[in-house]
Amino acid sequence: MIEPLDPDMFDPMCPSSAIPFQIGDKWTGMIVRCLADGPRRFTELRVPLRTITPKVLTATLRAMQRDGLVTRTAYDENPPRVEYELTELGRSMLILIDAARTWSEQYLPAILAARRASEELTTFR
């Protein structure tokens, strides 16, 4: 069974939101991570992504579908059910995303320290 997604998965207060890596557009990387453990529904994705609007989520998912990263399966039920799932191609991105996360864990403190240091220089000018 697939566990529900942690709503704090992408806490905007988390310092790693300053990471200099981006997969595709703003949301693609996060969506790939959300789908890592199995298929998810539209509204299920909205929870951890928090501030994403349905318009942008739709557009991003359509682009990912076009590029062969996810599949979209609509079930003829009521209320409607649509599931998004990673393809093998989409799944191959996880390695890179994890590499970027590891890099961030390791070096983000250094970036933030450098940023603070240069702020101080400008503050006391």
Added chain:
Amino acid sequence: MIEPLDPDMFDPMCPSSAIPFQIGDKWTGMIVRCLADGPRRFTELRVPLRTITPKVLTATLRAMQRDGLVTRTAYDENPPRVEYELTELGRSMLILIDAARTWSEQYLPAILAARRASEELTTFR
């Protein structure tokens, strides 16, 4: 001795310009790669980056400097000479950039094929 940069280093016609990975803003990743083999001067960077305007190059380099990715060394000569060089932090990004390049080489054809396939669907609708 450091070899001069290949002006075709970032050919905009190269299909890998469609890669879904981005380091920092639009130019940061390319600049890191340009500096991989040693320090470079401002105008030296402009050549392979082709379409970058001096304004944007300056802004990007300043941001990279602030984040501790590059150092800027100005020599009191004439004509003026300024050299940009990767820090250890900036250098640590090369691993990730290479991983992204490898991924692209491997999977970009699949993305482009998926894109073409979905184009056909919409064309004949």
Added chain:
DNA sequence: TAGGCCAGTATCGTTGAAGTAACCAGTATC
């Protein structure tokens, strides 16, 4: 004295991605 080299600034214009807010159809439940 005219122009070139280098490392940028200054000013203005463009554009596209993202956000805001409202709305929709069909069913089910209260």
Added chain:
DNA sequence: GATACTGGTTACTTCAACGATACTGGCCTA
């Protein structure tokens, strides 16, 4: 009859990044 749920759509607006173009200052060379 009113409301809620799901998976979106539509129209309008905003904003930051990016780009185009021109210009600067000090020195050197022709």
